[in-house]
Amino acid sequence: MALMSETALAGRSGRLSALLGLADLKHGDRAPLARAVIVLLAAFTCLVILGSLAIGPISIPVLELLPHVPSYVAGAGEHVPDGVSARDWIVLMHIRLPRVTLGALIGAALAVSGAVMQGLFRNPLADPGIVGVSAGAGLGAAAFIVLGNSLLAPVMALLGIYAVPLAAFGGGLVTTLILYRIGTRGGITSVATLLLAGIALGALTGAITGLLVYVADDQELRDLQFWGLGSLAGSNWQKVASAAPIILVMLVCVPFLARGLNALTLGEAAASHIGIKVQRLKNLSILLVAAATGACVAVSGGIGFVGIVVPHLLRLTIGPDHRYMLPAAALLGACLLIAADTLARTIVAPAEMPIGIITAFAGAPFFLWILLRKRGLTGL
Amino acid sequence: MLHSTIETGTALTADLVVEQVSVSAGKTRIVQDLSFHARAGEVLAIIGPSGSGKTTLMKAMTGDMPYSGKIALAGLEVRGLSPEVLAARRGVLPQASQISFPLNVAEVVGLGVTGVRRDRSFRARRIAEALAKVGLTGFEGRSYQDLSGGEQQRVQLARVLCQVWEPLPQEGLPHWLFLDEPVSSLDIKHQVQIMQLAADYAKRGGGVVAVMHDLNLTAAFADHVLVMQGGRRLAFGARDEVMQAGLLSKAYDFPLEILTRPGGGRPVIVPKDNG
Numbered sequence: 046m047a048l049m050s051e052t053a054l055a056g057r058s059g060r061l062s063a064l065l066g067l068a069d070l071k072h073g074d075r076a077p078l079a080r081a082v083i084v085l086l087a088a089f090t091c092l093v094i095l096g097s098l099a100i101g102p103i104s105i106p107v108l109e110l111l112p113h114v115p116s117y118v119a120g121a122g123e124h125v126p127d128g129v130s131a132r133d134w135i136v137l138m139h140i141r142l143p144r145v146t147l148g149a150l151i152g153a154a155l156a157v158s159g160a161v162m163q164g165l166f167r168n169p170l171a172d173p174g175i176v177g178v179s180a181g182a183g184l185g186a187a188a189f190i191v192l193g194n195s196l197l198a199p200v201m202a203l204l205g206i207y208a209v210p211l212a213a214f215g216g217g218l219v220t221t222l223i224l225y226r227i228g229t230r231g232g233i234t235s236v237a238t239l240l241l242a243g244i245a246l247g248a249l250t251g252a253i254t255g256l257l258v259y260v261a262d263d264q265e266l267r268d269l270q271f272w273g274l275g276s277l278a279g280s281n282w283q284k285v286a287s288a289a290p291i292i293l294v295m296l297v298c299v300p301f302l303a304r305g306l307n308a309l310t311l312g313e314a315a316a317s318h319i320g321i322k323v324q325r326l327k328n329l330s331i332l333l334v335a336a337a338t339g340a341c342v343a344v345s346g347g348i349g350f351v352g353i354v355v356p357h358l359l360r361l362t363i364g365p366d367h368r369y370m371l372p373a374a375a376l377l378g379a380c381l382l383i384a385a386d387t388l389a390r391t392i393v394a395p396a397e398m399p400i401g402i403i404t405a406f407a408g409a410p411f412f413l414w415i416l417l418r419k420r421g422l423t424g425l
Numbered sequence: 426m427l428h429s430t431i432e433t434g435t436a437l438t439a440d441l442v443v444e445q446v447s448v449s450a451g452k453t454r455i456v457q458d459l460s461f462h463a464r465a466g467e468v469l470a471i472i473g474p475s476g477s478g479k480t481t482l483m484k485a486m487t488g489d490m491p492y493s494g495k496i497a498l499a500g501l502e503v504r505g506l507s508p509e510v511l512a513a514r515r516g517v518l519p520q521a522s523q524i525s526f527p528l529n530v531a532e533v534v535g536l537g538v539t540g541v542r543r544d545r546s547f548r549a550r551r552i553a554e555a556l557a558k559v560g561l562t563g564f565e566g567r568s569y570q571d572l573s574g575g576e577q578q579r580v581q582l583a584r585v586l587c588q589v590w591e592p593l594p595q596e597g598l599p600h601w602l603f604l605d606e607p608v609s610s611l612d613i614k615h616q617v618q619i620m621q622l623a624a625d626y627a628k629r630g631g632g633v634v635a636v637m638h639d640l641n642l643t644a645a646f647a648d649h650v651l652v653m654q655g656g657r658r659l660a661f662g663a664r665d666e667v668m669q670a671g672l673l674s675k676a677y678d679f680p681l682e683i684l685t686r687p688g689g690g691r692p693v694i695v696p697k698d699n700g
Contacts, residue, residue, distance in 0.1 A: 072531060072549055072553075072565045072566065073529045073530055073531025073532065073552075073565030073566040073567075074531060074545070074549060074565075075529070075532075076545070164525075164526075167525035167526075168525060169525075169526070307532075307536060308536055309525075310524045310525050310526050310528060310536075311522060311524055311533075311536065312519075312522065312523070312524075312525075314489055314517075314519060315517070315519055315522060317488075317489070317508045318487065318508075318511075318512060318516070318517040318519075319508075319512050319536060319537060319539065319588055320508045320509040320511070320512030320513070320539065321508055322507070322508055322509075323508070360526060360527065364527070364528070364529065364532065365526035365527060365528055365532075366528070366532060
């Protein structure tokens with residue numbers, strides 16, 4: 046219907062180009078293109094998930110096994126289904142499926158957090174990993190890894206598997222609030238101040254984490270070090286259960302911020318002029334980003350650059366409209382992280398490379414490229 | 426019909442009433458004890474030298490800065506109104522607008538189209554109409570950030586127009602336009618066109634308040650003029666009362682004279698020629 050009336054409006058535009066959304070593009074309407082990209086990304090994400098489940102030191106026939114999953118779950122997971130190799134089944138259900146699920150959730154959360162933070166700070170370089178939010182979350186998590194059995198044992202006992210995610214959330218929230226206070230004045234965020242404040246906060250949290258390392262024993266030290274590099278190794282359903290609720294809440298809430306974030310593109314004053322409650326938008330965004338970043342950091346450590354690369358690529362293809370960019374970012378983020386994780390566990394098999402190394406290898410040059418491109422425009 | 430307003434006490438609800446308003450930034454008083462009264466259906470120009478508090482007064486009236494005193498828009502105290510309620514009553518054009526992400530022109534203008542978000546053909550039509558009004562027909566797909574300053578200003582005006590499209594809605598109170606130096610970055614043709622657009626909006630029943638730097642455009646298009654100096658009201662009244670050589674020279678602390686055109690028409694304000 047909408048397409049037809051657009052065609053009528055365009056007059057000369059042919060039906061075929063209208064169907065492809067090209068006529069709309071001429072009128073500056075990128076929505077049909079964005080919708081098409083989202084559908085493609087969704088299909089692609091399914092493919093990547095299937096591929097990642099199948100590939101590894103042991104190849105498993107995913108398409109044959111997956112139909113058994115619902116009945117297995119419904120039967121409380123007691124027995125390996127009939128006619129299925131027990132080895133394949135265990136690899137799928139206890140190793141790959143939780144890992145891919147976690148990868149999808151974390152990829153989506155990191156990409157969406159990046160997009161929201163960039164919208165909030167009105168800058169494409171803002172990212173939880175770069176401005177120190179992840180470091181703050183890391184400090185919270187590290188405190189529990191090291192002190193969970195001693196000083197913080199009562200809290201640990203009270204919160205159970207949610208202790209580390211909650212501590213990471215707290216660390217991330219405090220860092221974000223400090224950053225916003227320092228970096229934003231009169232509704233305008235200074236990127237230079239933001240990045241410098243991020244460095245300072247990173248150094249500070251690093252120093253405190255260093256203190257924790259100093260008092261840690263050998264096992265805790267190993268945990269800390271490996272966790273700090275960022276990895277999905279050791280994924281299990283318990284980790285999924287601890288991170289999934291927070292991330293899902295964030296993914297469900299974030300579309301409601303889209304209109305506000307779009308308006309914020311004009312600046313805080315103008316956003317308010319068109320009816321947006323800016324302070325509430327900012328509070329909600331900060332809360333959601335800190336929560337999701339905390340959950341990600343707690344279960345997977347410092348996986349960087351997903352939050353920079355994904356939104357930037359999407360802005361280049363479908364434009365910055367958050368109504369489409371946020372769902373697209375969730376899909377592309379999930380895709381990229383699952384793909385990177387598949388690479389991480391196959392590239393040096395049977396050993397594993399921390400996924401954070403891979404995302405940094407790909408993401409850091411990309412970040413520099415954005416900086417160089419922007420330098421010409423803003424004289425950053 | 427055009428001025429159908431409801432009386433509440435002394436103030437007409439369609440009006441903008443400013444009474445004894447003071448605005449401070451930190452410890453400095455920027456606007457002091459200022460009062461005036463503007464009517465829908467007219468263009469009010471606020472003039473005065475740089476630093477006289479014009480923009481600050483504007484920010485108080487648009488709800489962006491806290492103030493003491495009374496500012497009532499259509500009978501409602503601005504201080505207590507939520508962004509949504511204010512947005513339904515008035516549009517605001519800021520001095521200059523930089524956007525943070527590469528939206529295209531249609532997307533920027535579309536931010537002003539509220540309420541009927543789902544109907545895409547309506548949106549597209551409204552955006553095209555608004556762009557036509559500011560002389561930017563066919564700019565929909567262009568990147569906002571690649572436009573000149575003047576073009577950006579006109580795109581922003583189109584966005585504001587979309588927000589308060591009907592100057593005087595069939596049911597309800599008039600809409601208001603608050604324009605902060607709407608034409609300062611435009612060339613002379615577009616200066617006149619945009620001021621014509623504002624005057625037209627007022628003629629059709631809407632209210633227009635514009636901070637102006639250009640005295641000649643003020644003389645040509647304003648119905649009422651508020652002259653500010655040092656945060657205070659130096660003069661307020663109908664255009665022809667206020668736009669006098671003596672008063673303006675005093676306001677700007679600079680000798681000005683008013684020339685009449687040979688064929689009649691609007692007077693021209695120029696620096697006094699001592700040669």
